[in-house]
Amino acid sequence: MDFFSQQDRARRNTRYLVVLFILALSLIVLLVNALVTAFLWVGGDYNIYVGGTGWKGYLALFSWDRFAIIGLAVVSTVGFVSLVRWLQLASGGKAVAESLGGRRVLRQSADPYEKRCLNIVEELSLAANMPVPALYVLPEERGINAFAAGVNPTDAVVAVTRGAALQLTRDELQGVVAHEFSHILNGDMRLGIRLASLLKGITFIGDVGHFLLRMGAYGVGRSNRRSESSAALPVVGLGLMIIGWLGSLAAGFIKAAISRQKEYLADASAVQFTRDTSGIADALKVIGGFVPGSLVHSARAPEMSHIFFGEVRHRLWEGFATHPPLDRRIRRLDKNWNGQFIQRSEVRYATEPLSANDVQTGVGRAALVAAAMANVALPDEAAIATDGQTIIEDAEFSQDQRVTEMVAENDLLGETVEQIPEVLHNAVLEPLGATAVALALVTARRQDDTLNAALTVLKEKAARGQEELVARLLPKVSSLGPGQRFPLMASAMPALKSMSTPQYREFKTTLLSVIQSDGQIDLFEWCLFQLLRHYLDPEYLRVENSRPRYRHMAKVRAPLRQVLSVLAHQGTGDSARAFALACEDLKLSGLQLLPLAQCSVAEFSRGVHTLADCYPLLKPRILKAMALAAADDGEVCPVERELVVAVAAVMDCPLPPELALS
Structure with a gap:
């Protein structure tokens, strides 16, 4: 899968979304004008207008000036609501996950199922050469589902429902998470946020109608003598609700038009990540045979339905579905499927033990996955034209063969990761240790006067307990080779993202002061600081992302x-x-x-x-x-x-x- 062609396709889809949005907005402006004209026609003495009664009198009430004013009011309202919603969602995937009831999963979690999810996210992050995104779980959701959210890879989060964590095997869950990683790399997340923001502006008209309907009914109930104008207010409210309902229909069609094709591509990309078709295919089969299916009961789930792995609500008509039917997705992954879904006893609580292979740290496994991925021949861009089918067929081999290939690649990268001292692996599991490792990576490169200068900065600016921890870790960090430093920092990202904003500001200032303590910045220090700044700043600060400017x-x-x-x-x-x-x-x-x-x-x-x-x-x-x-x-x-x-x-x-x- 050519991820970068897909990112360019996502940009084109954004333009397609804007065109559909403008068409829907134009229709809403026409309908609101028609409704206001009807309100004047019913509520006023229409006989005073030239043209008399009936349709002729109704059309005589039309005014281009009023049309422009109403159009401007509707466009401004929809634009304002869309902007507010965009600002809410553009703060990062964290805001989306928490709005859907998500809870952050920390590395210290004692739940074996949550630890298994964390391990899988670590593995796929290293395989994709990207930082480990934060993991969220939706603890109240029995349905099997997941999503990725964020504006760009630096602020992305991956979320899974509690049902997915409990019901799926490791390989099935890996396929689902790999599907979400493909959305991150394909640039689908930003499109999903824009889609939700624009469609919120369209459906807001219906909310206004509901408010007017209630206010009109309240006013009529309190009035002993009902005027024609007050009687027409509920009618206007009802009319706006109908327009809002039509807007919701348009929003559903837009979501379906934008979302369906990218789900096929994400399924194919998941196969490319895991080199195994059975994982994601079996996950879809389990959803089909599971009573709650992929349903999500959060109040905001329908609004964000297009970012989920599966449908979040039952659809009376397939035309509104944001995802392709399960059987079509499965047959693209497993052409020999017999049509039977997987029936599995429901696991309601985290009481059943998992194997040691499931709950072990994901760093070593991630190294093997990355090594295997780095040396697999992949199909060219022609695969995209067939919705990923070529990729799927290319990746069809047994689980034993997959394990054999990963073991064969152990000499490439696994040995390097295994040489990282265990004390460093343990240190990066929590924020203080992770920041100490980063500071030690810079300090360990110094000698004599420059080392003393770095230690002096640490003594003056380091957080409580940080200086002592850096001193204890320095011998171990000094033994690391260049090929071990970045994998270690990649595994530290979840802990670094769990700091508070003041803690991050203090750490960033201290790190920069240590780097500048010798009066110069070398390439490694630049690389380390840029990586940390680029991946952590969006978590704590309002940053302005780069914008495409150079086409050639x-x-x-x-x-x-x-x-x-x-x-x-x-x-x-x-x-x-x-x-x-x-x-x-x-x-x-x-x-x-x-x-x-x-x-x-x-x-x-x-x-x-x-x-x-x-x-x-x-x-x-x-x-x-x-x-x-x-x-x-x-x-x-x-x-x-x-x-x-x-x-x-x-x-x-x-x-x-x-x-x-x-």
Whole structure:
């Protein structure tokens, strides 16, 4: 699956959504004008108007001035409501999850089913080369469902219902979570938030009608003498409710038109992540044979129905369904399905024990998944034209074969992860330890005077207990190789995201002070700080995301030269050859490698942030060129890999499996 083509498709779908929204809004303006004219015709003395009674008299009441005023009022109201809803939802996936009744799952959870979910999220995060998103559970929902929410990958969350955590096996749950990860990488989350915001503005007209209907009925009940105007108020309210109902119908059609196709693609992407069709297919079969199905009873669930894994409500007519029928989704995944759903006894409480394989830490397993994903041949963009069917067929092999491949890849990455001291794995499970590890990663690189300067900063600015913990962790952190540092920080993301806002501000200030304590910033310090800032700032601060500005490579020649020159100088081979290889892949002629003396971290940083404003389809080309340059000498060293991963993070462009460097 070409994730970046899908991100570009999501942008086109956004324009499609805007067109449908404008058409629906235009219809609402016409209907409201017709209703107001009818109100004047019924409530006033229409005989004074030229044209007399009947339809002729009704049409005589039409006024272009009134039409413009009413149209402006409707558009302003819908726009204001949509903007307010967007501001509520755009604060991050956390707001969406909590509005649906979600509860954050912490690493310290004693519930084995929740720990299993956390492990799966960790595995797939490392396989997708993206930070670990926060995990939420909907504790009151028996139905089997899940969703991903957020505006971009940096503020994404994954949520599962309690029913999904209890009823599904590990492989089935992994397939469901992989489906949600594909929505993150495909750019579907932002589209889902925009969809919910715009459609809230449309359906708000019905809320106004309900209010007027109640107020009119209340006024009539209190009045001894009913005037024609007061009698017409409930009629106006009823009319607006009908218009709101029609708006809801339009919203349903829009959601169905936008959402269905991306569900097929997300199913196919889940197969690509897990390399196994049975997991997600069996999860869909379990939903079909489970009495509550995928129903979600939260009051806000219908509004956000398009972001869920399955339908949240029963649909009387398939035309309003935001998801394809279960049997169609299953047959695309399992062409030999016999049509029978899986019947399974319901697990109501977390009382049944899970195996040690299910509840073990996900870091080691994630390493194996990432290693396997990094070396699997994937189909080309032609797979997209068949709704992912080629991907599904390509990935059809047995569970034993899948395990064999993962074990075979153990030498690539598993050994590296296993060498990370257990004390560091344990330290990153809670916020204080995670921040101490980050500070120790910077401090451990210092010697003599620069080390003393870093320790002095820690003594002055570190939080209570943090300085002592950094000192205890320094020997273990010093033993880490370059290839072990970023995986360790990736596993620390959930703990870092559980800090309070003042704690995060203090940690960020302390880290920056330690980095600057020697008067200079090297590439590793830049990469570490950019990763933490990019993935954590949206959790605590209001940040402005990069916007597409550059559609062609020619517009970013200068920053590309700077970034590729820095990368070329990091390898052990011929820097000029590596640089030329990257330029050839990007079809850029005339660029010359910058001397090492001109490759400053400051210029490199400015170049990367400029590249972050490229259009989505340019970003994977840039990352691919960087990968080619890094592998020019036959080996991608850990420093080069850290650099590419950090650049991808700042560009808000997660590395897909086919570009994973290992």
